[in-house]
Amino acid sequence: MQKHTTTNADMVSRSLAAVWHPCSQMKHYETFPLVPISRGQGAWLYDFDGKKYLDTVSSWWVNLFGHSNPRINAALREQLEKLEHVMLAGFTHEPVVELSERLRELAPPGLGHCFYGSDGASATEIALKMSAHYWRNAGQPDKTQFISLQSSYHGETLGALSVTDVALFRDAYGALIRQQATVISPDWRNADMGESSEAYALRCADALNAHLQQHHAQLAAFIIEPLVQGAAGMAMYHPVYLKRARQLCDEYGVHLIADEIAVGMGRTGTMFACEQGGITPDFLLISKGITGGYLPLSVVMTTDKIYQAFYADDTARGFLHSHSYTGNPLACRAALATLDIFSQDNVLDTNRQKAACMNSIAQPLREHPSVQNWRNTGMIWAFEVQTPRADFAQRCFHLGLQHELLLRPMGRTVYFMPPYIISEEEMQLLVMRTKVIIEALT
Numbered sequence: 001m002q003k004h005t006t007t008n009a010d011m012v013s014r015s016l017a018a019v020w021h022p023c024s025q026m027k028h029y030e031t032f033p034l035v036p037i038s039r040g041q042g043a044w045l046y047d048f049d050g051k052k053y054l055d056t057v058s059s060w061w062v063n064l065f066g067h068s069n070p071r072i073n074a075a076l077r078e079q080l081e082k083l084e085h086v087m088l089a090g091f092t093h094e095p096v097v098e099l100s101e102r103l104r105e106l107a108p109p110g111l112g113h114c115f116y117g118s119d120g121a122s123a124t125e126i127a128l129k130m131s132a133h134y135w136r137n138a139g140q141p142d143k144t145q146f147i148s149l150q151s152s153y154h155g156e157t158l159g160a161l162s163v164t165d166v167a168l169f170r171d172a173y174g175a176l177i178r179q180q181a182t183v184i185s186p187d188w189r190n191a192d193m194g195e196s197s198e199a200y201a202l203r204c205a206d207a208l209n210a211h212l213q214q215h216h217a218q219l220a221a222f223i224i225e226p227l228v229q230g231a232a233g234m235a236m237y238h239p240v241y242l243k244r245a246r247q248l249c250d251e252y253g254v255h256l257i258a259d260e261i262a263v264g265m266g267r268t269g270t271m272f273a274c275e276q277g278g279i280t281p282d283f284l285l286i287s288k289g290i291t292g293g294y295l296p297l298s299v300v301m302t303t304d305k306i307y308q309a310f311y312a313d314d315t316a317r318g319f320l321h322s323h324s325y326t327g328n329p330l331a332c333r334a335a336l337a338t339l340d341i342f343s344q345d346n347v348l349d350t351n352r353q354k355a356a357c358m359n360s361i362a363q364p365l366r367e368h369p370s371v372q373n374w375r376n377t378g379m380i381w382a383f384e385v386q387t388p389r390a391d392f393a394q395r396c397f398h399l400g401l402q403h404e405l406l407l408r409p410m411g412r413t414v415y416f417m418p419p420y421i422i423s424e425e426e427m428q429l430l431v432m433r434t435k436v437i438i439e440a441l442t
């Protein structure tokens, strides 16, 4: 009997009949078909008809060391033979203990305990609840409000959405959430002509000061994406804002939550972006790259002071929050293998060289007359394209696929957030083909 080989067409029609895809208007797939992926290798994804795509967005910013990484694969195989899962309430296991110990060593000083969730949004929920509960335990039950930056993104569950300032994601659910206030973002694209990114960040910190002065009695925490606001279109800002935010939060008795779900794990050039501001937040949120892009896992790290405020005989003073897969051993093992690669391959130093190489390779793209606001932080590059096309993002995505690139622009913003294992040849290919695509669309 002849073996049936799956084609792209088979997979797409089965998917459309059975799967409700995220972040999608399903009807649009009639015009812009899904991309079925059969396997991944290194920085490349392969479809069922033999075409390949360079994963320049690290599969929604999660992949660090390539698809099907042999070292992470081996660690997972070994873990599978020992323990796939056990609940973390009342039980513990080696991968979660080792991961918590290693993160404490790596994170900014003073973050002594790790609380686990599954995906990024659950980490945001945990931090918001933990912050408000801390203030309640500390005898200040009125501190239940939060602030975030304009254009912030912290996830799409209801609590996370309340501190997310992206109208498209939020508006349909406005009646379900308690929308929190925002303060002006230090995104340097909004600086005045001739104003440095540092001066602009300090000006924005003055606005934060004014807000805190007025509202601190009700405020539990200020939540920020340190250095790069991803969903805002890779908005980048000067680290002095982090330093000032830390000082102001201390001054007014408000927690600082650093959402490093997208920017942690080396993405901004240091293991955690907060390091560049020389600060320790009250809560550090990690997810996405922590498992190398293999399995859902998130971590909320917090200070001993906050941990101690929950430590009591009374159950109700404890942090009563759980997910079935909290601290899953396979996910923790993937995270440990990821941390091993960081240390064994000296990844942060190698990435600095790679970023310098990319910046020089990208010169012709940067100088293109339609390219504006070229920017780079660590292993993230972004720019706006001057184009009259309202459908630029979709067109760019589809032309990208024709040129073997998985590009996923946000509006007019094109960005590269590749896996760290991207080679010099792949960077060349990425830059040259993106330039061709920009030329076709401007």
Ligand SMILES: Cc1ncc(COP(=O)(O)O)c(C=O)c1O
Binding pocket: 119, 120, 121, 122, 124, 153, 154, 155, 156, 225, 230, 231, 259, 260, 261, 262, 263, 287, 288
């Ligand atoms: C800064 C930030 N916070 C939170 C999230 C939500 O993470 P998840 O999609 O895993 O829920 C994201 C996802 O892109 C993010 O970029």
